[in-house]
Amino acid sequence: MRADAPIRDNARAGRLGPLLAVFRLPNDDPRKTLAVALALCLACSVVVSATAVALRPLQERNAALALKEEIVNVAGLSTGGRSLDEAFGQIETQLVDLDSGEFVEGADPLTYSYREAAQDPSASTALGDSDPADIDRRPDRMPVYLVRRNGELETLILPVYGAGLWSTMHGLVALAPDGRTAKAFTIYEQRETAGLGSEVASEQWLSAWSGKVLIEDGEPVIEVVKGGVDPSSPNAEHRVDGLSGATLTSNGVANLMRFWLGERGYGPFLDRIRSDRG
Template identity: 45%
Template sequence: MADNNQTPAEAKGFIRRFLDAPPDTVGKTIFVAVAVCLVASIVVSAAAVALRPMQAVNALKDKQINILQVAGIYDPAQDVVEAFAAFEPQILELETGVFTDQFDPASFDDRDAADDPATSVALADDPAGIGRQGKFVTVYLLRDEVGAIDKVILPIHGYGLWSTLYGFIALEENGNDIFGLQFYEHAETPGLGAEVDNPRWKALWNGKKLADENGKLQISVTKTVPAAGPEHHIDALAGATLTTAGVHNLVNFWMGEAGYARFLENLKAGNI
């Protein structure tokens, strides 16, 4: 029974009063804004979850395209999965420089392994700025018609100016001559550090040598040609000093003792 002291508006109840209020009241404005945000967030979240498998497939395809490109065999007219079948993925144990069968190359995730304390180590000496390094990585072998190794594709990553650059370096069968370098993920400054994607700059890597005739690592990404000679030198990116330094550091880190040195020694000796 309604209180005789209530006004007609109070007797209606909160919901009825809210619905009867003018549309431009503060309460209705806030309600509509919150409702729109809630519905939009639900739609975006649902779309993100639904599209996640497709995003994973596209990310894998993009990675495979980059491997094909750095190896010099990418053909836009050819099916990516079919073309990528030419590669032989192997899980490499960095400490020994030999392949291991502890993991399935088809399901092994390099990034997850680098984050897992069981399959990675924290770096005290960390010129590449990666924090932790996986003990195992996926490498890709490309063989010729008779089954001999033609090229090896090695994953590399390290910090630039704003981001971690993820990419691949392709080496000839001698483990010293560079065929190409390519980054497939980074967030460097467009027009400056992002010029790591410039085909003209990437072409500078072809034919360069990692080490000198004595086996000393000499590869450099600098403004001036080092004493080791132009065969070990790639010109720095114009206006991108820190990104250039990052690329120099990450390439030397991964090609050095902390990275692929033992594997490259085995490759040169014909033990792979």
């Protein structure tokens, strides 16, 4: 045994003395009860934190796979016995500079996270009062997904998001080659009121968006209206029924559409798409 071992042991005992004294108290002493509770809380927090860190890579992989599946579905592509990666491989992924509307060269859109960019002041823009989607900061770049047939654009898919009543809603809108007509729409992430606002993700409500004209003369014109849309009204092609009992969630969808399809969102990019088609 080293000569300094008793000294170290005495020092350790001195540091632990107050703690050991607490645990030697009678079981009915409130100080001991509090100490045990605190020790359990600390142990549980360590276990929970370690589990969360260990599971994070798996959660991220699952989220990426789920997003790929949503993109394939909204693009109208079928796996047809192929793997999800093979089906997704039919889709061209690009990163767009929202201010210029141009594709970003030399960047990997598959590893880019617009959610992380929105939290980075160097990669996003503060919106101030020009924020109908209530997202505070807009990423300077966004991924877009293109489906081509024989070299011609067939479907353009744009990620969109914005505030609902209780949550940030994330979705994908699929546009026809004209860059103005909806082919499909999906909300794949939301935490709105069950049975009311949560219907924003229902197939029945989302299917009503197909064929709606979202943009006229370069400006978003789509409305989510309270009550039913009169099919005979002159603006019926620009309107979607609101969700019964969920006015604020319905307004949130209308607001995020107006933002992302407007000049602060994909507007410059969509102008370029329409210009390229002549």
